[in-house]
Every structure is written in structure tokens, then in C-alpha cells.
Amino acid sequence: MKLSPLARERFTIFMMLFPTFLILVGFYLYPTLYNLELSFTDITLLKLRQGGDPVGLANYTEFLTSSSFFDIAINTVFWLTAISVVCRIILGLGFALLLNSNFLKRMHMTTLARLILLVPWATPPVVAVIAWRWLFDPTHGPINSWLLATGLISDPVAFTANLTTVWPSIVTIIVWNTTPLIGVSLLAALQTVPSDLLEASEIDGANRWQSFRFITLPYLMPTISVLTLMSVIWTFNNFVYVWLTTGAGPGTYTNVLATEVYLKAFVDLRLGYSAAIGVTMAIVMAAFGALYFRFFGLSDMQDKVG
Amino acid sequence: MDTQRPKGLAGLIENGALLTGFAIFAIFLLAPAFYVFKGSFENLSVSLVSSDGGWTLSNYVNIFSSGYYVYVINSLIVCITATFLACTISLFAAYGLSRFRFRGRGLVFGSIMGGQFFPWIILVNPIFILFARGGMINSQIGLILCYTAFITPFTIYLLVGYLTTIPKSLDEAAIVDGASRLTVVTKIILPIMWPGMVAAATFGFLQSWSEYLLALALITDDSMKTIPLGLYQYFGDVNVDWGAVMAGSVVATVPTLLLFLPLQKKLVSGLTSGATK
Incomplete structure (x- = not known):
């Protein structure tokens, strides 16, 4: 049987996209729906094969009314996400502005800076955590040795075990590992600010702050918005930084949603309950996603598809 | 923006501040990697409190063996x-x-x-x-x-x-x-x-x-x-x-x-x- 050209083209499209379709359905859509189904059961790791019994919304009500829910929510939203995202945007912006200054540009610092930024950026998160755990280490760590030597402290500080320093320590690790992306992106965005506008504003008597506030910043805003939302989504769901730095401890002091999902599934073996936490996270993230598309419409996507 | 370049003492101070800021950033970004790299060539056994100062490949030999x-x-x-x-x-x-x-x-x-x-x-x-x-x-x-x-x-x-x-x-x-x-x-x-x-x-x-x-x-x-x-x-x-x-x-x-x-x-x-x- 000979296929018509149209049918042949349809077949070609189908074959080209079929593997992608399998991936999207098999590894994204189906597991997501299956996770939703699991969240309404009491399945545990021990009765994996026979499956769990339906329990309705019990997992959700248990999680949302549990005594730890409030702490986990605050840890995730405030410490893990808000503080670390704000810090990395401000530091990234600061570094980009610094590198964009005439003096440092004249000293040809940009190439050097790109190489410097590369180091934390290319460091895998698992290694970033190791590096900082070493710096923070109370017995061998360079930070404690230095603080002791200068007399600023008289006893070593266990930065990742001490309740007042543990969150700032985790945030430091995340900021160190993620600021380069922000810095490099904003440095690129700074090149799009028209210099004749800045010169005109200066002739008109604007001071530096006014030039920055009313000319540079508006040009940077689209990039900052994209970076912020990307960072929020990515950090909110992040598991490795908290887990590898503190294991959600001391106790459960730094527990976040992502580590709670893992702890409930693989330590308490309650897969159904853990699935409900995952669904809760997905709902919160869907809200963020909606925000993203509301900010930027679908223009970016349409640009790409052409 | 070249016209905004400040002159004289103010300019010197500003350039100094810019360089200092750059140096602080550079130290923050590089120090952790530097210390890991340095530490990987030091003899830091579990019981040892501080390194003996010399450099060694023993950590690499140990992990690969x-x-x-x-x-x-x-x-x-x-x-x-x-x-x-x-x-x-x-x-x-x-x-x-x-x-x-x-x-x-x-x-x-x-x-x-x-x-x-x-x-x-x-x-x-x-x-x-x-x-x-x-x-x-x-x-x-x-x-x-x-x-x-x-x-x-x-x-x-x-x-x-x-x-x-x-x-x-x-x-x-x-x-x-x-x-x-x-x-x-x-x-x-x-x-x-x-x-x-x-x-x-x-x-x-x-x-x-x-x-x-x-x-x-x-x-x-x-x-x-x-x-x-x-x-x-x-x-x-x-x-x-x-x-x-x-x-x-x-x-x-x-x-x-x-x-x-x-x-x-x-x-x-x-x-x-x-x-x-």
C-alpha cells in the first residue's frame, strides 16, 4: 500500500515525536497521576506489592493539621526560598553592577570575573555542600580556625548544628552555588541598557541613584523577574542542600517540604502520606507557574516555536 | 557613562571601593573551592586534628584503591x-x-x-x-x-x-x-x-x-x-x-x-x- 504524501508526513511527525511523547507520559504525566492516586491511600513500603487501602483525604488532613506543618511551611517558604532567592538576586545584581563599572571594565576584569563565577557555578550541589561543611567544620574548618585565631570567638562554633547559625549556613551554601547564574545573566542584561540614555540623563542632572533607579533598573526588570520566578520554583522543590547539610536537623529544625517527602517515604516508609505532601507542593508550584505565565504571557514560548 | 567618571580624591576612593568589593566577591566565590582543592592534597586522617603541612597524593590513592x-x-x-x-x-x-x-x-x-x-x-x-x-x-x-x-x-x-x-x-x-x-x-x-x-x-x-x-x-x-x-x-x-x-x-x-x-x-x-x- 502506498501512502499519500499527507499521510506520510503525518507518520513522519508521529515517529519524530513519539519517544518524547513516551517520556512525557511515562515519566511526567503518569507518575504525577499515580502519585495523586497514592496520596489517597495508606500504602507503605512494607505493603508495596498488594498496594494500600483508600483513606480519602486522611493523609492531607493529617499533614495540614500536624504540629510540624507550620514549622515546615515557614522553613520552606521563608528560609529556603524567600531569603535565599532575595540574597542571590541582590548579590548577583551587586556583582553585575560592580563588573559593569567603568573602572573595572577598564581594568579588563570581566574575563577574570567570568572565570571566577564559573567555579561555584560548575560545582555540583553535592560538592558545594561538602566544601562549605568543611569550611564550617568546628574542629578542622578554616572559618573556625580563623575566628579563633583573631579572637572573635573563644570556642569553636558548630555552624550547621547550632540553631541560630544553621539556616544562615544553609542559605550561604545555596547562595554561593546559585549566585553566578544570576550575576552572569544580569551582566548580560546590563549590556542592553542604552548608554546614550544614561548620558542624556546625566546631562539633565540626574544623579547616579536616579539613573540606576529610572533607567538601568527598568531595563533589568524582565530578566530579574524571570530569574526570580525560576529560582523560586527551583529552590522551593530543592532537596539536596538541606538534606546533605543537616539531614533536616538538628532534630527536625531545618525540615522543609522536600525533605519531609523523603523522610516520610523512605524513613517512616509511609509512601501514601508522603505522596500527599508531594501533591500539596505541586499545587503550590502550579500557583507559581500560573504567576510566571501571567507575568510573561506566552510570548517567550511563541518566540521559540516561531 | 564615561563622563560620570569622578576626578581626584573622590575618584581614587571610589575605585578603591570598587576593587575592594570585587576582591570580597572573588574571595567568597573562590575560597570554598580553594580549600577543598588544598585539603585534597593534605594529610587529614580522621584522628588528626591538623594537617602536617606537607602535600600528598595519598587521599587520591586511598579513594581509588x-x-x-x-x-x-x-x-x-x-x-x-x-x-x-x-x-x-x-x-x-x-x-x-x-x-x-x-x-x-x-x-x-x-x-x-x-x-x-x-x-x-x-x-x-x-x-x-x-x-x-x-x-x-x-x-x-x-x-x-x-x-x-x-x-x-x-x-x-x-x-x-x-x-x-x-x-x-x-x-x-x-x-x-x-x-x-x-x-x-x-x-x-x-x-x-x-x-x-x-x-x-x-x-x-x-x-x-x-x-x-x-x-x-x-x-x-x-x-x-x-x-x-x-x-x-x-x-x-x-x-x-x-x-x-x-x-x-x-x-x-x-x-x-x-x-x-x-x-x-x-x-x-x-x-x-x-x-x-
Whole structure:
């Protein structure tokens, strides 16, 4: 049987996209729906094969009314996400502005800076955590040795075990590992600010702050918005930084949603309950996603598809 | 902005402040990596409080004689295979998405955009259960499939962006000459978009190379572990074998540093395109 050209083209499209379709359905859509189904059961790791019994919304009500829910929510939203995202945007912006200054540009610092930024950026998160755990280490760590030597402290500080320093320590690790992306992106965005506008504003008597506030910043805003939302989504769901730095401890002091999902599934073996936490996270993230598309419409996507 | 350059003492102070700021940033960004690199060549046994000052290769010798190379080999097998699969799948998908108009195209592209931000933490439970039932725990094939799925959305996105810069007339001419679509993709498109493929492959490799969560959930057998899991073997309940950890960290990071250098610019334009246009 000979296929018509149209049918042949349809077949070609189908074959080209079929593997992608399998991936999207098999590894994204189906597991997501299956996770939703699991969240309404009491399945545990021990009765994996026979499956769990339906329990309705019990997992959700248990999680949302549990005594730890409030702490986990605050840890995730405030410490893990808000503080670390704000810090990395401000530091990234600061570094980009610094590198964009005439003096440092004249000293040809940009190439050097790109190489410097590369180091934390290319460091895998698992290694970033190791590096900082070493710096923070109370017995061998360079930070404690230095603080002791200068007399600023008289006893070593266990930065990742001490309740007042543990969150700032985790945030430091995340900021160190993620600021380069922000810095490099904003440095690129700074090149799009028209210099004749800045010169005109200066002739008109604007001071530096006014030039920055009313000319540079508006040009940077689209990039900052994209970076912020990307960072929020990515950090909110992040598991490795908290887990590898503190294991959600001391106790459960730094527990976040992502580590709670893992702890409930693989330590308490309650897969159904853990699935409900995952669904809760997905709902919160869907809200963020909606925000993203509301900010930027679908223009970016349409640009790409052409 | 050159006219804004301050003169005299004020200018000196300002330039000094700029240099100081740059130095502080540089120290913050470089010090952790520097200390790990330095530590990896020092003799820091578990019981030793401080190093003896000399430098040594013993940490590297120790980790490789105690089986660290198994993690390196596992990581290479899993990451290279997954990257190859993802790039092949993405090449065809990106071609199909950029060259044809068909029903459901917007949905496929939207799913790919969403897939880039998809939280894998919530897929860990269902995938673990499905894999456990299918006997895919401690299987490299299982991990390869997960990593392929994990990196595909971004590689498709990168390649679609690249393909839109290649004129359609090029492949249409070949079609008129009687070439099949498969020939067009492999003989005409692939050679042109080779830089894009290299970028996509580098990105895919880096993503899977540092992946921790899925490996943690799906691999429990020591002989199957990848580098990120292997590194944390040296963290005991009480003591940390810092010498081994730091040597292992350097081994884990050198390939990513080398691969990152040429990729840096592409990633920025890929991630924030549309915003900076």
C-alpha cells in the first residue's frame, strides 16, 4: 500500500515525536497521576506489592493539621526560598553592577570575573555542600580556625548544628552555588541598557541613584523577574542542600517540604502520606507557574516555536 | 557613562571601593573551592586534628584503591548513555516541533516548558513504587531512563531555539530533490546544528552528573552507586573522612569545570532568552 504524501508526513511527525511523547507520559504525566492516586491511600513500603487501602483525604488532613506543618511551611517558604532567592538576586545584581563599572571594565576584569563565577557555578550541589561543611567544620574548618585565631570567638562554633547559625549556613551554601547564574545573566542584561540614555540623563542632572533607579533598573526588570520566578520554583522543590547539610536537623529544625517527602517515604516508609505532601507542593508550584505565565504571557514560548 | 567618571580624591576612593568589593566577591566565590582543592592534597586522617603541612597524593590513592573508581565508572556509564539518548530523542523532537504545524503541537511544547521546572521530588514516590514492582531498583537501565526523561525537556528547548535559526528552505530543497526526512535530519540538519547538539549534550551530562535524589531513592547497592552517592559514603555517623571526601569532590568537579567553560554563554542566553531580547 502506498501512502499519500499527507499521510506520510503525518507518520513522519508521529515517529519524530513519539519517544518524547513516551517520556512525557511515562515519566511526567503518569507518575504525577499515580502519585495523586497514592496520596489517597495508606500504602507503605512494607505493603508495596498488594498496594494500600483508600483513606480519602486522611493523609492531607493529617499533614495540614500536624504540629510540624507550620514549622515546615515557614522553613520552606521563608528560609529556603524567600531569603535565599532575595540574597542571590541582590548579590548577583551587586556583582553585575560592580563588573559593569567603568573602572573595572577598564581594568579588563570581566574575563577574570567570568572565570571566577564559573567555579561555584560548575560545582555540583553535592560538592558545594561538602566544601562549605568543611569550611564550617568546628574542629578542622578554616572559618573556625580563623575566628579563633583573631579572637572573635573563644570556642569553636558548630555552624550547621547550632540553631541560630544553621539556616544562615544553609542559605550561604545555596547562595554561593546559585549566585553566578544570576550575576552572569544580569551582566548580560546590563549590556542592553542604552548608554546614550544614561548620558542624556546625566546631562539633565540626574544623579547616579536616579539613573540606576529610572533607567538601568527598568531595563533589568524582565530578566530579574524571570530569574526570580525560576529560582523560586527551583529552590522551593530543592532537596539536596538541606538534606546533605543537616539531614533536616538538628532534630527536625531545618525540615522543609522536600525533605519531609523523603523522610516520610523512605524513613517512616509511609509512601501514601508522603505522596500527599508531594501533591500539596505541586499545587503550590502550579500557583507559581500560573504567576510566571501571567507575568510573561506566552510570548517567550511563541518566540521559540516561531 | 564615561563622563560620570569622578576626578581626584573622590575618584581614587571610589575605585578603591570598587576593587575592594570585587576582591570580597572573588574571595567568597573562590575560597570554598580553594580549600577543598588544598585539603585534597593534605594529610587529614580522621584522628588528626591538623594537617602536617606537607602535600600528598595519598587521599587520591586511598579513594581509588578503596573503590571510588566504581562510582566514577557508574556515573560515566549512566550519564553518557542518558545524554546520548536524550540528545537523539531531542534532535528529532525539536525538528518535528520547529518544522511542522499539527494539532497538539502547542500542548507538546507547553509540556516541555513545564517539564523543565517539574519538581522531581514529587515523582520520587511513584517512580520508586513502579520501579520496585518492575524489579528496576539497583538497575543502571532504570537510572538511565530516569535521567533521559529528566534532561530531555531542556535539551529539546535548547535545540528548538537553535533550529529556528536554520532556514526551512534548506531542508525543503533537499525534500524536492527526493531526500527523506530522516536523511534531511541526519545529513543536513545535524551537521549544521552540531554546536547546538554539543551544548545540549554538555548540559545533559552536567545535569545527570550531579543528580542526587533519584540515585538516592533508586540505588542502594554499593556497586551500582554514582559519584554523588559515593561521596557521602565517607560521612560516617561520628567521623568524616575529610581527606577522602575532598579528593573525591575534586574528581567529581574537574569534568564539570572543563565542560562548563565553553557552555557558560549559551546557558545564559538559553535560560533567559525572551527576557533579554
